Amino acid sequence: MMSYVLPVYIVLLLVGGLMGYLKAGSKVSLVTSTVFAVALAVCGYAPVPKGTEIVLALQGALLVVFVARFLKTKKFMPAGLMLILTLAALVVELAFKR
Numbered sequence: 001m002m003s004y005v006l007p008v009y010i011v012l013l014l015v016g017g018l019m020g021y022l023k024a025g026s027k028v029s030l031v032t033s034t035v036f037a038v039a040l041a042v043c044g045y046a047p048v049p050k051g052t053e054i055v056l057a058l059q060g061a062l063l064v065v066f067v068a069r070f071l072k073t074k075k076f077m078p079a080g081l082m083l084i085l086t087l088a089a090l091v092v093e094l095a096f097k098r
Contacts, residue, residue: 005088005092006041006044006045006055006089006093009059009085010040010041012082013036013037013040013062014033014034016033016081016082017029017030017031017033017037018030019078020033036062039058040055040058043058052093052097055093056094059086059090059093062082062086063086063087063090066079066082069083070083
């Protein structure tokens with residue numbers, strides 16, 4: 001079982017994807033955030049073998065994506081914010097990993 005931070009991160013990920021869709025018409029943001037949110041939820045809370053490790057790997061992949069987007073755009077919103085949130089969630093999950 002993952003920490004209490006994972007559901008908050010999942011909601012923020014979904015909100016970010018929805019905002020990308022509503023503000024910029026980015027269907028990719030909506031679909032990608034939904035896919036990652038579902039994968040995080042399933043691996044974090046369902047009886048998936050190595051679920052905790054998969055969650056950490058997914059958050060690591062998202063961290064790489066948000067770093068790349070931030071370096072490309074140099075804008076805090078949304079890539080910089082999601083970069084900070086992803087890094088914080090990853091650090092907390094690593095701290096609670098059994």
